[in-house]
Amino acid sequence: MPGVVQSTSEGSFLSATPPVLPAWEGFPLVETLTRSFAAPVWMRSGIETMTMGELYAGAGIGRHTMLFVKIDRRIGVGIVCDGQLYRGAQGAAGLIGSLPVSYGTRSGSLDALAGSEMIQREGHAAAAEGRSPLLADILRRTGEITAIDGIGPSVVEALGDFFHEPHNVAVWDALLAEVSPPRYEVETIASRVAGKTVVFTGALETMSRDEAKAQAEALGAKSAGSVSAKTDLVVAGPGAGSKLKQATALGIQVIDEAAWANIVESA
Secondary structure (H helix, E strand, O other): OOOOOOOOOOOOOOOOOOOOOOOOOOOOHHHHHHHHHOOOOOOOOHHHHHHHHHHHHOOOOOOOOEEEEEEOOOEEEEEEEOOEEEOOOOOOOOOHHHOEEEEOOEEEEHHHHHOHHHHHHHHHHHHHOOOOHHHHHHHHHHOOOOOEOOEOHHHHHHHHHHHOOHHHHHHHHHHHOOOOOOOOOOOOOOOOOOOOEEEEEOOOOOOOHHHHHHHHHHOOOEEEOOOOOOOOEEEEOOOOOHHHHHHHHHOOEEEOHHHHHHHHHHO
16 A cells, blocks of 8 residues: 555554545545455555565575665665564554655755655756766756656666776676567557657556557557657556646547557558
């Protein structure tokens, strides 16, 4: 669950839905799932769930005490003591992103000074001021530094920095010498959407999201996950929400799934 999932004084795993889910306030989600599947159900925050995943199936295997740190727009920590998840009296232990910190002349919350939004702003500044040739090149070619197919700017910069180190390249080359990875090639055909950016939103009734992305790539288009001024076409299915509204506000062409099928068939 996103946000804090409050602890109960009796320690029961039965808990009403927290108010972080709009229109679900007070719905007995855990109880309903327990009855439906005849199995215990626990409600935990995202950071707590990831922490337990690492403890039982990842880097924390065999450990009794550990910290799991998640850095995104918000920064949080999962705490394990004596092999048990430590949640605190109200279930909010580990919410370090709200702690006040200072760095040089700056002060504010940890989220504000070290979260992904700040990293993105710093990336823009580093590119504009010439402190990062890699980011400066991205900014020159694309006009922006933003997420790329779900990969955030901090990851992009980290990957670039990694492959700028000769010893890292040597390790990479040594690894490739031991394996034979297949080439990733997409055969494209001429179409009305070749060279354009397409966003799929809402429920797709005749294909999966992966199939839609594959179709777009086969037609020479790029399938993006978010709408921006660089989006050329939005394919909207039932239940399309904020992306459809944003496309309408930007004057981007919007079609339904049937119209997209016609584009695919005519290519």
